[in-house]
Amino acid sequence: MPGSQISKTEFKARALEYFRQIEASGDPVIVTDHGKPTLEVRPYRGLERDPLQVLRGTVLRYDAPTEPVDVEWEAGQ
Template identity: 70%
Template structure:
């Protein structure tokens, strides 16, 4: 479960919250009048190859070159 804190609480203890996120990796949501406005979370570089994100996620790969029958389309969705 993510932690929700108000802007005033965050302002008073920002460094403490930064260290908490670094230590446990759990995001903190900063609210303004009860509405979420910001999320503080660990940095993750985005310069990864998009295909590397998908590597290992394919569960089954049977006959990839065979045509798909009309009644099998529903099963693929």
Template identity: 60%
Template structure:
């Protein structure tokens, strides 16, 4: 799959047309400035997760959460 590139001036003239193309095809468009890529226009995908789902499986040991912590602490200077 090749990624389509357009210059800033082309994009400015036909921005809505490019947006519709990205929405329908799902393929990204790279916008260039003097031949150098500066922007990528792509379909939005919601990647938000429930914070509890992100942490699921990360607790290694859960013995007594209300017990005092017995650890050496260094004072910040």
């Protein structure tokens, strides 16, 4: 079920079944509206987790971490 997508109509009809599957597997479900993803239903994870653990695996690539960042910034008005 990882990355599963279901319509709002299907989710409404089988919500308890999906809740049980999500709780058991830990995998989120994407709910769609007219084919567009609108919601993600996933298990609750408390805030007592280590912030570094939450971010682990989210950086895909980090080139030249000691080099200056060459980006032009626009000041907000």
